[in-house]
Amino acid sequence: MTKASTMWTNGVVVIYLLCLSLTTAMIFFNNVQVIPINDVFTFGDYCYFDGQNFTGRMRLPDKCERWTCYANISVVVVVRCAELPKNCDTIGYRGDPLPKCCNTVCYPSKFMCQTGDNRMLMDGQELNSTKPCVRYVCKHGTLITQTCQGYGDSKCSAANIDPCAPYPNCCGAAKVCQG
Structure with a gap:
């Protein structure tokens, strides 16, 4: 490593550390809700739920939601984004897979x-x-x-x-x- 690259690296670290004091504390998390739906209609390995007939896992393309069929026990497990807490924003995109599409950021300084x-x-x-x-x-x-x-x-x-x-x-x- 050359002396110039060492100085450049040290300078970047110093700038990074100086900027840390300018940042606001934030909390990031996957805001996911898991809902088991009992007694769904089943036929063989298929579940019938909310107008859809499927087996295994199904991702809804227009929603940040995934359904899993457990035909042997007549249960569909729905995984989706939970209700957004106060002073929080969703930063995930609907096109992202679960749980990334439910990524949430909260700003503690706004509410604590x-x-x-x-x-x-x-x-x-x-x-x-x-x-x-x-x-x-x-x-x-x-x-x-x-x-x-x-x-x-x-x-x-x-x-x-x-x-x-x-x-x-x-x-x-x-x-x-x-x-």
């Missing part, structure tokens, strides 16, 4: 938030915490932290505080001011 004590919240989820005494709300990947009410007068503070109760009860039920 992490609290200071490492709890994960889904989009729209709220959590009333005791320690710290706050309410966490996850909105589109942004964590909103609601704290107890403060008082503009330094002589005033919260009263009837229950330190063991979750927010808002740990904030206190009243205001007390001195002098």
Whole structure:
């Protein structure tokens, strides 16, 4: 290996590592659903299902779906793409074979938030915490932290505080001011 090619390789690695910090976390998976259909009509090695007569495996050309005939037990197993989860996109193509046609990508930053004590919240989820005494709300990947009410007068503070109760009860039920 020449010195120039070593420098070029090292430069590519450095650029690659620098770009890693610019990427967004994504989850990739095959979003497949398996559905056994019992008591289908059979004749010899053939199954009759949804207007089709077939044996063995059959791939539907216009759908991302595969049917398998088990004539000896009168069952057809349908394998197809499952319902798309919220904040996810299908990246597979209908012409691809299963499970590739069901390839899915999800964007956790769009629907999850992490609290200071490492709890994960889904989009729209709220959590009333005791320690710290706050309410966490996850909105589109942004964590909103609601704290107890403060008082503009330094002589005033919260009263009837229950330190063991979750927010808002740990904030206190009243205001007390001195002098």
